[in-house]
Amino acid sequence: MIKTLIIDDEPLAAGIVQEFLAGYPQFQLLEVCYDGFQGLKAIQKHEPDLIFLDVQMPKITGFEMLELLDEPPAVVFTTAFDEYALKAFDANAIDYLLKPFSQTRFNQALDKFLQQHGASNREPSAEMHDLAEKSNxxxxxxxxxxxxxxxxxxxxxxxxxxxxxxxxxxxxxxxxxxxxxxxxxxxxxxxxxxxxxxxxxxxxxxxxxxxxxxxxxxxxxxxxxxxxxxxxxxxxxxxxxx
Missing domain, CATH: 2.40.50.1020 (LytTr DNA-binding domain)
Structure with missing residues (x-):
């Protein structure tokens, strides 16, 4: 089973990911988190293979949460803001889903993960550790x-x-x-x-x-x-x- 988490402060958006993910029995959804702190604790607890991560969340952003992890899991970003796409791909994200996204687009993201997951066991990019969002x-x-x-x-x-x-x-x-x-x-x-x-x-x-x-x-x-x-x-x- 592929251990998975959803981290998104919008319950409706998290629910859509959960619904789309239900069509993939090989993915085990362990927890749905609604802010970065909760997501950080869940990652440390479950050590997931893949997370679906929103960018703009209260308390800390998705990028800031990833900075705090020594070995971040594979990430599919889910966000309503397209300006973070370049930053996400610089960090070797699996995919970047711009809300609202369709089941077809979601399936494409999972296909990318499955191809990479089966093809190699490479370590997460060091850039993910170094990622610093331009903020204050x-x-x-x-x-x-x-x-x-x-x-x-x-x-x-x-x-x-x-x-x-x-x-x-x-x-x-x-x-x-x-x-x-x-x-x-x-x-x-x-x-x-x-x-x-x-x-x-x-x-x-x-x-x-x-x-x-x-x-x-x-x-x-x-x-x-x-x-x-x-x-x-x-x-x-x-x-x-x-």
Whole structure:
């Protein structure tokens, strides 16, 4: 049996997926969830092979929920918004169903999954882990809780192996994500990558001083100092209009 979950905050839409799925006896529907937190718990509990996932949901979005999973299952996105399609396929989603969709279109999505499921046992794409929706917040796991961090609260980001250390006034938080993906997701008018290991919030800078050859130090409002490479300094000057 193929273990399956439906995660959608619209009961009618979830019901339609459930009705369409009933024609496939090889799929075992384990649970229907109506928000991202409930979906996250269900995935951890059941370890499904496939989930049908809405994007825009209360509390956390579908993309933010996936960021919190170390090994996300295969995903078929179900949403009323077509602007997320490119992001979904960049994350190697099985398919992207635009509401309202027909039984025929639903069947095509399941056929794609069955073809891939039978053809290979490849691991989920690393891009799914790194996916950062362009928004004003980040979600991180703190022990057994989920914390939502407004991007405006971030002082700077620091690369640590496969993780990003998020520095805020209220503490430091680890998020599994690549620096490049984070850089692309942030507003370049407010955040600048000044070093291969650092991205700064421009509003937190108080001073820039020379440090060794072709390198600089940035002083931040919280008293910390962050190194700036030659390339990073050029970016910084351009953004600050220096």
């Amino acid at each position: 917040r980040l979600v991180v796991r703190v022990k057994n809780e989920i914390k939502v961090i407004p991007v405006s609260d971030v002082i700077f980001f620091e690369a640590q192996d496969d993780y990003i250390l998020i520095h805020t006034a209220s503490g430091k938080f680890l998020k599994k994500m690549r620096m490049k993906s984070l850089e692309e997701a942030l507003d370049s008018g407010h955040f600048v990558r000044v070093h291969r290991s650092y991205i700064l919030n421009l509003n937190e800078i108080t001073q820039i001083e020379p440090y060794e050859r072709d390198n600089y130090l940035v002083h931040l409002k919280n008293g910390e100092k962050v190194p700036v490479s030659k390339t990073g300094y050029s970016r910084l000057r351009q953004v600050l209009g220096l």
